[in-house]
Amino acid sequence: MIKKSLLIGSALLLLAVLAAPDAQALSPIRFGVKAGIQTQSLKMQGMNWNELSKSNNFGYQLGVMAQVPLGPVYLQPEIFYSSARFKLQGDLLNPDGTMAESDVSAKYSVNTVQLPVLVGIKLLFLRVFAGPSFNLLTDTSNKSGKEGVSFNSSVTKSAVAFQVGAGVEIGKFNIDIRYDGQFKKPVQTFTFGKNYTETVKTKMNSWQLNLGYFF
Template sequence: MKKTIILTLSICLFTIGIVSAQIIPNFSFGVKGGLNYTAFPSSGIFNNSNRAGYLAGVWARVGGLGFNFQPELYVTGKNIRIKDDLNNENTAKFTSIDVPLLFGGKIGAFGLGGRFYGGPVLSFAVNKDQSLTGATSDATSLRYKDANYGFQIGAGVDISSFSVDLRYEGGLNKIAYGDGNSHTRVNVFSLALAYKLFSL
């Protein structure tokens, strides 16, 4: 009987903890960093090979009732090698400031939980380096736009103050000027580690 009472109380406390974690509004702020894997799909204008890049920045999260809003601000470096039919190569590297505005849900309690989210992302180019390794041609150069927009979807796991996120980003507009770049939209897979600095 005593064991049954203790077990029942434990289950009740655990349930109350989960419900409280979902209902009570909260605010968190932290830093994040990670790697991305970038691809620029094209319609036969050039071939491209994916290359790894980086991301580093800050995030905030506010929510309750199991739902949350998570704006982020981070610097990201995206790299890709492109090649045309004449074997001209261009290593395209550009740096941007990305601003995702993500909406999602969370389940879990006691420092352990899972998240899923999605939303728009704005990207502002701050550096547009291109290192030509072959003869210069229109097919192997990109005239980047200063601003682009897209969407992100992903999921994450929270363990105490640490989080791990796996995310996909799809471009909604072409990232470069010119008819030859009409299908050049960025696709990015990223894996990031985040740390919560404080929560209220």
């Protein structure tokens, strides 16, 4: 609850600065908004699914950003909401290897509020950047594809990830493509039905395509 309040307060403060008519006159800092799509990969270690298949739907991200000139480089902190979506399908096994359920499918999404702090350099209209990304809030939502089989998951994502990418900036518009990776494999717990629970290590990385606009 405290984290949510801090997040909402930070977002409102940044929006207030964006709305200030003379913000550009007071500071060389530029503020903007961004939105984009992403495709993500998911790797799981230890899951007792037979012939497990994973299909990745396109996710999305949207948020706000600032750009601070620092001589030959710039600092670009951002805060945005990201939603990654997956579908799992296969035969579920018992711990002893016997069949528990056949043809089980489940869809779920991993939703995260991220705070990347990027350092970049501009070469004419081109730019490259990299930096850490702090995951502030993470939750999951899910829906089982088979009647009678409940599917629940809780994610403890890596607190610190990283981003690296490149893009072009033309006037107030910028387009970039970036890779979002994890320093360690977070733990994820799946619960099937009421009694079967399994904890596995997961690794989720994504490629993002973003469109931004500076005011």
